[in-house]
Amino acid sequence: MAFWLVKSEPSSFSIEDLAARPQQTEAWDGVRNYQARNYLRDHMKKGDLVLFYHSNIPIPAIVGLCMVTREGYPDPTAQDPSAAHPDPRSTPDNPIWYQVDLKLVRIFSRPAALHTLKQDPRLEGMLLLQKGNRLSVMPVSAAHFQSILTLVQ
DNA sequence: GCCAACGTTGGC
């Protein structure tokens, strides 16, 4: 099993929004970065655990946990002109962008704030903490994942 | 709102 982290701006989609979805499940669409796409398409497997991160707010934080319930499949919003990030190059025969389905596992009662993560020596080298990292989907090592779990409970 | 960091685009 592998571990991941996804970022979302709560103003567009928060973990509370995920909790309110049918089956508490959401298609993780709209990703338009090739490296993140490759993770979604090729590497995220059913049952993998995914940390949910709120970005672009006063206290950015890891706020919950979800699980991959469907592996990579073409992102239909790429072909939707009214969607946030349409890409006319992507076609049903030759899709460029992919999504997975994420199901909520739980919302952390004690979220792990970014400034807390930065102070934890166990999390040294974590991708999320690297300067200038803008990936919205990224792998998390098992050790880092376990350390983060100790912070949120 | 600012701005550093980064990815993408497109002229050459």
Add this chain to the structure above:
DNA sequence: GCCAACGTTGGC
């Protein structure tokens, strides 16, 4: 293939 210009991300 280089690289300047541009748009976006996201912490602060």
